[in-house]
Every structure is written in C-alpha cells, then in structure tokens.
Amino acid sequence: AKAAGTPMRIGVNSGSLPKHLHELERESSVEALVAAAVEFVELMERLDFDDFKVSIKSTSVPNTIASNRLLAQKIDYPLHLGITEAGTKWTGSLKSAVGLGTLLADGIGDTIRISLSTFHAEEEVKVAWEILKALKLRERGPVLIACPTCGRLQFDMDAVVTEVEQRLEAYDDPIEVAVLGCAVNGVGEASHADFGITGAKNQGVVYSKGEALRKVPQDQLVEVLFEEIDKYYAAGKRVVRDEREAAEGAAFLQEIEEENAGELTPERIAAMEAAAASGEALQNGLSLPMSKGPRKRVTLDESESPTAGRRFSRS
Ligand code: SF4
Known part of the structure; x- marks a missing residue:
C-alpha cells in the first residue's frame, strides 16, 4: 500500500x-x-x-x-x-x-x-x-419536520408525509419543510420552517417562516406547497407572497386558533411543562434559557463526554 x-x-x-x-x-x-x-x-x-x-x-x-x-x-x-x-x-x-x-x-x-x-x-x-x-454535521437536501399527530389530525398524515418526503428528494437545498396535522396551534413550534402546511375543516394553509401564504382546499395542500417552493427557487430564493391570499390564509389560521383556544394539544402541554419547569427552577434560584430572568452561566468541561454520567449512559 x-x-x-x-x-x-x-x-x-x-x-x-x-x-x-x-x-x-x-x-x-x-x-x-x-x-x-x-x-x-x-x-x-x-x-x-x-x-x-x-x-x-x-x-x-x-x-x-x-x-x-x-x-x-x-x-x-x-x-x-x-x-x-x-x-x-x-x-x-x-x-x-x-x-x-x-x-x-x-x-x-x-x-x-x-x-x-x-x-x-x-x-x-x-x-x-x-x-x-x-446531528447537523452535514447539510444535504431538505429537512422534513412532522408533528407527532393526535386526535385532532385533519388528514392522512402517513400518506401526506410520505408524498412530501419523496417529492423533496428532488431538491438539494437544505430547506426545512413542516407538515402539521392540524391548525389548532396555528403554525406552532414549526413556525421557523422555510415552508409548511397545516389543515382544518377540509381547508389548509401553506405557510413560510410562520406566515401564511395561501389558504387552499385540503386535497391541494401538497401540490400548492411544491408550487410555492418552486416559485421561491424561481425567484432566486425569495418567498413570493400574494398579499391578498396571504391575508386570507392568516385570517383562517387566526379563526381556527381562536375557536380552539382552550384545547390541550401536545404542543401546548409541552409549552406549559416548559413554563412550569422554568417557574420551579426560578423558585430554586436557577434560571433556564427560556425564562426571562438573569441567566446563570454554566461552564462545560470540554474534556468530559457530554453524556458521561447521565441516566442512560453505560459509563
Ligand atoms: S394538535 Fe399538534 S400533534 Fe395534534 S394534529 Fe395538531 S399539530 Fe399535530
């Protein structure tokens, strides 16, 4: 050799x-x-x-x-x-x-x-x-985000996610695309996604970076999602927004959110748990990243494995 x-x-x-x-x-x-x-x-x-x-x-x-x-x-x-x-x-x-x-x-x-x-x-x-x-060690192709689904699901998540995932294989850019099973939380935790879809009452919204782009019949959601993604690339990676359609989509999301304001969705439960943990930590004199109080600086020992000694570690 x-x-x-x-x-x-x-x-x-x-x-x-x-x-x-x-x-x-x-x-x-x-x-x-x-x-x-x-x-x-x-x-x-x-x-x-x-x-x-x-x-x-x-x-x-x-x-x-x-x-x-x-x-x-x-x-x-x-x-x-x-x-x-x-x-x-x-x-x-x-x-x-x-x-x-x-x-x-x-x-x-x-x-x-x-x-x-x-x-x-x-x-x-x-x-x-x-x-x-x-692990964010490499970027290659789109990243798909999908909600965990629950009883509020408005469409066949398996079929929609599979179709979106397959169609995304044609793209090389590392865009984030979210599929949310319902619009009860608006666009919720997937608001940072470059593009996303969510649905309610046989309707759905295609959105970008947390803002509605278009309201469409639910059976056209995937088609319109890819239309919008293609428009974005055709415009040199710029989101193309029709103000009238965007306003219609935003009003629809607002309406669904208001109608379901009291619903305990997985996302809202997670947010409440995070808020409770933050409050508890504050009472104990600690400050968590999501709290508004002064943050306590934690110094990491670079020579230590980040997982050593944790509950699921074998060491
Ligand atoms: S409430 Fe959350 S988990 Fe349930 S379908 Fe809607 S987006 Fe998905």
Whole structure:
C-alpha cells in the first residue's frame, strides 16, 4: 500500500479476533477489540505507514460505543464507525443511529458505514445522511419536520408525509419543510420552517417562516406547497407572497386558533411543562434559557463526554 500510495482501512471485527486475544475477549470483549486494533496500529507504525483509518465493528451497539470511545483515547488516527450486520432497514437504521449517533455526538468518528440487510445499497447511504443531518454535521437536501399527530389530525398524515418526503428528494437545498396535522396551534413550534402546511375543516394553509401564504382546499395542500417552493427557487430564493391570499390564509389560521383556544394539544402541554419547569427552577434560584430572568452561566468541561454520567449512559 505504501509503494502504491494507497490508503488502508484496518478492520477489527468482534467475530475474527486473533487467537491470543480470545482469553481477554472472554473477560472483556471491548478491551479485546481495542487491544487488537492497537496491535495493528503499532504494526503499521513499525512499518512506517500512517495512511490508514481504523474500524472496530461489532453487532452490539453498546460494545461499538464503548470500544470506539476507548480506542479514541488510545490512538490518534481516523476512526471509521459502523454497526456490523445491523439488521433490516428498520432495526438496522435505528441501531446505527443510536450507535453512530452517540459516538459522533461525542466527536468520535471520521467516516461512517451503514450495513443493512438490503440489496438497495442506496438505502444505506440515505440512512447515513440522515444521521449526519440530524446531528447537523452535514447539510444535504431538505429537512422534513412532522408533528407527532393526535386526535385532532385533519388528514392522512402517513400518506401526506410520505408524498412530501419523496417529492423533496428532488431538491438539494437544505430547506426545512413542516407538515402539521392540524391548525389548532396555528403554525406552532414549526413556525421557523422555510415552508409548511397545516389543515382544518377540509381547508389548509401553506405557510413560510410562520406566515401564511395561501389558504387552499385540503386535497391541494401538497401540490400548492411544491408550487410555492418552486416559485421561491424561481425567484432566486425569495418567498413570493400574494398579499391578498396571504391575508386570507392568516385570517383562517387566526379563526381556527381562536375557536380552539382552550384545547390541550401536545404542543401546548409541552409549552406549559416548559413554563412550569422554568417557574420551579426560578423558585430554586436557577434560571433556564427560556425564562426571562438573569441567566446563570454554566461552564462545560470540554474534556468530559457530554453524556458521561447521565441516566442512560453505560459509563
Ligand atoms: S394538535 Fe399538534 S400533534 Fe395534534 S394534529 Fe395538531 S399539530 Fe399535530
């Protein structure tokens, strides 16, 4: 590899550790994986070769997390992350998101690989991108926001979200698009979205950045949403607003909000809980970011893992 100028990936797999590490493996599979990786790294260094990255892979999410955390403390070479034979598209994506997401959030990992039981390798790439986008490590393509749904849902959320998600695949720009199942909260917590739709009483509103653009019959919501997105790009990334239509949409949202002012929606319950937590904290002499009082500065120790010692940490 050195003569050819070719980089290498050193792979250590829980299923194929060298024989002399089998006893250690019985005591601690994590330490055995890390010991194997360090031995290969030392061999490369003796050969004066440093154009490589190291990959420790296991089918176990906790072992992958623990071994990569330990390895990151021991060597200073790029790490390639993956969960071996993670499973089907559904379970494998979740396992990969939890395992790789935890490590990436710790700042560990330089390249990633998703292994799913599928012939459609492009699905693995999509999952990898979603993990990177969720952590805001990379921006690529639109981000879809969808409400959790509840009894107030005004349309078939599954069908609408699936259609919106599929049609958004044609766009490269990292715009945020929200789908809200009802207009009871107005545009609520998704008001920051670049574009969004919400519905009530067989009608719906397409909005942008918290402001209504158009009121349309509910069965045209998705079509009009994409019309507005296309107009935005045609105008050089400028929201094109028809004042009369925007006013009609805003009045409709206002009317729905007023009619449902007393409803306890998931969003309102969350807002009340946040307000209660803020009040409680103030009583205890603390100030939370959402409260209006003076904020208490919290100093983070950069050398500590942000998840160490937390309730769900394994450390
Ligand atoms: S109240 Fe909230 S969660 Fe329920 S459908 Fe409306 S937007 Fe979705």
